[in-house]
Amino acid sequence: MAEQPFRLKQTGRLGTEKPLAFTFDGKRYEGMAGDTLASALLANGVQLVGRSFKYHRPRGIFSAGSEEPNALVELRSGARREPNTRATMIELYDGLDARSQNRWPSLSLDLLAVNSLAAPILSAGFYYKTFMWPSQFWEKVYEPLIRRAAGLGRAAQEADPDHYEKATAFCDVLVIGAGPAGLMAALAAGRAGARVILAEEDFRLGGRLLGDRRRLDGQPSPQWVAQIEAELDEMPNVRIMTRTTVFGAYDGGVYGALERVSDHLPEPLPFTPRQRLWHIIARRTVLAAGAIERPLLFGNNDRPGVMLAGAVRTYLNRHAVAPGGRAIVFATNDDAARTVADLTAAGIAVVALVDPRPRPPSSSIDLADRVGAAFVTGIISRAIGLRQVEAAVVETDRGRTIVYDCDLIAVSGGWNPSIHLSTHLGGKPVWNEDRAAFLPGTPPPGTTVIGAAAGDFALRDCLAEGARAGLDAAEGEGFDGDEPALPEVDPEGTGIGPLLTTTAARGKTFVDLQNDVTVKDVELANREGFHAVEHLKRYTTLGMATDQGKTANVLGLALMAELTGKPIAAIGTTTARPPFTPVAIGALAGHHRGRDFRPTRLTPSHDWAARQGAVFVEAGQWLRAQYFPRPGEADWLATVNREVNAVRTSVGVCDVSTLGKIDIQGADAATFLDRVYTNTFSTLPVGKARYGLMLREDGFVMDDGTTARLADDHFFMTTTTANAAKVMQHLEFCHQWLWPELDVALVSVTEAWSQYAVSGPKSRDVLRTVIDPEHDISDAAFPYMAAGAISVGGIPGRLFRLSFSGELAYEIALPASYGNALIQALMEAGAPFGIVPYGTEALGVMRVEKGHVAGNELNGTTTAHDLGLGRMVSAKKDFIGRTLANRAALIDTNRPRLAGFRPVDRTERLRAGAHFIQLDTEAVAANDQGYMTSVAFSPTLGHWIGLGLISGGEKRIGEIVRAYDPVRNGDIAVEIVAPVFVDPEGVKLRG
């Protein structure tokens, strides 16, 4: 096993701690606690970690944070395999297993690197130009070919075994980022007593204070961080959230954040989510997200060994890892001195410090002199080396070319403030020439941007702004406090040169490493007229994919500015949208997946039905018994036929508890119902129920159901199962907004009652046994459509003489907690009559036999007249939908209207969805006359029957048409008949 040859020994940790074992591309290595996968790979001298997107160029580790464009690896295996994870963000754990991506057959020998030779056809916009013809080749040949050659890893094939949580948190002050500015802000606000959330993407607090060797109040910076963290930890009003990326800012102080709860473990601990999606509701926000370093442009600037200077320092100082053995530093700013000093302190030779500024600070020159590095005013034009940097070609400002041997090129083109969250609500970034950076424009309300995120890069400024902003935010929420004393900090240079775009670059020069976008591609986009930033992005793919151009965008804009001769300010930026970093769909879904996508509602006697062997079907959120198969029944149809026959000849019971139920009370309840139903309810006597039809204001049918009058001022409405909530919302709207003067109150009582339909000639006999004897339910005392109070074993309930089946039938209701007992009492009482439970299938068969409309017909496009319910539309009063229902086109009798259908050849099966076409006409859309909405096999008639909507409807009874069903190869002749197939006079239900 390797021994971490690039681990710096001076930390004294090596050998004292148990190492963590991991594998990369099948090879075993060791790392240390606190490593990222990136630092552990570097400690083992692994520089080459991936191949690039288009050209399959070798790529290494470029950064030390979430901006990483290159080091994307496949992490874990099997169902937990995750592509495109950034090695710089993966915390090392014992047993970690990762693989490089986008290489074939292996990382070091990638045959598809020949794509580089095909670069002329893979340039910007290549897929718009190159693979155009023949057009049918796109799907079958070109796309699969390109997808194989260019890609970013493989997603897992199996279902995600982990679970994800959602949570909400509230605070007075949300501090985003726990670098020096964020720490001071949290400290100031916390000490003042405000509820503070400090969210940090890293697993440790400190930001640059971990990566740089700074001294605060004379202490090394990590010690100072530990001291502040300890104080924050002690405050009950401060919540520190590490491994938490605030990825989006939303209206009203709402922030989306992703907490990676278990990603640093081999797998989540029991009962622990993998990740947690937070909604953080913040009164005030301090955005202290820091800044992302900019690369520089030179030939082969993508080679492993080219690394952001700040990342070099992070690996040296935080992880005790040498990212190389012989370094050159190329920077446009005073930070370069820090990089040179840290490399030297770690014992790494610095061969040269290259600074393009014509007047570099003397401190840098002195430092270079002191450590034996050449100081060069000039640029690097090219890196040499294939899988690893071997040398850098430097062009001096005096026209000399010098080649320096080196294996590490630390680059810094300045810093881009992380202003992303400040732009999510539309704030436009503003270019600042002095700082060579886009600064926040108008941040979201209640948000202050501070520190490096505001373009103030000096440590002393970050600390001061943090203290001020934290206290301001707390005071804004009514807390009092003092600004924390600022620590003394060591001196620092903050000079920065202008953004560098002009290069004497030779060889491929990358602007966007992740998408393989080169300077040439930007030039091409300019030549072809794609100057606008949004066009530049789409044409070249600059700034797309998982890193969204965090290191690339501003460089691309600067290049375009130069090419078009405009200032950067005039070029503008693309729009940053949430999420800041990729968020797994699983985290957004949380527990709402599969069966748990929405709640499953069970009726009070669900378990009883399950014990009877019921097959269940989803009806909205409810599970309803679909049918109750018995041993020996060949198929579902045999079961359903038996259930229907039992109801038609004796008695059956069906759970109808899922129907929406609304209790309506008040002196004006009857007036209210008259206005929401097409028919009249004020004339309904107490103790009676009536079928009601409700329209939308546009004149189409919304819902139907029966409503009973229990007292002068008390009605009980039922709705369809599916529309229960919608009808409730509609009635509340009518009540609260349209007619607030009416004395009426509405309560949804759907869950309060269990209700059963008892149907069939023997239904009264069954109920007589169950209902307490003092209630007279004889036909004379309790006729068809009667409704009233009853009791069962002294439990008060209700009885309605309603029939959906067309038989003598009742619906009996008891409070929900008695439902399970009631169904068993009904079954016991019905045993002598051979009572059967029946499900929604038998219910559906009998309603088709009776021509009752249901969900398939109440589909939002039908009117009362379409459904043959024109007689229910009162002409004597106003009601919702009346005016628009009378529009000429809606009362046209040639609209598709309800009719019954039966096959001419009675052995044929009907299919719902089949379209009606006149005989001897072509089956094309122009000849379409409507369609079959519902079908059933009628055991009563011995053949299939159907309901459908056909132009002219019942006017055409007796006519024969085609029922054309190309999906199932159906094309049969059907006869149009009246939509009531069984007992059209309704004799049985009045029995």
Next chain:
Amino acid sequence: MRIPCPSCGERGHEEFAYLGDASLVRPDPTAPDAEARFADYVYLRDNPAGALRELWYHAAGCHAWLVVTRDTRTHEISGVEPAKAAALRRQEAG
């Protein structure tokens, strides 16, 4: 977006259902041009930039309809009242 419900306190917008412009008044069904006026009422909507009084329903809360004054450009909410109170005031104003 957060909506301060007069009965439940400030809640996330996902608890609410949206209807739209609260300035629309259900037309008089007896007016001679009732059909045209209802068609406007049901189908035509302005899309103003700026403050808009609009109807929201607290579906996952108290079931109150609310008149929410929202700036359509910024989603800033500057006022909320129960729809019933606003409707009664509208009626008193004639």
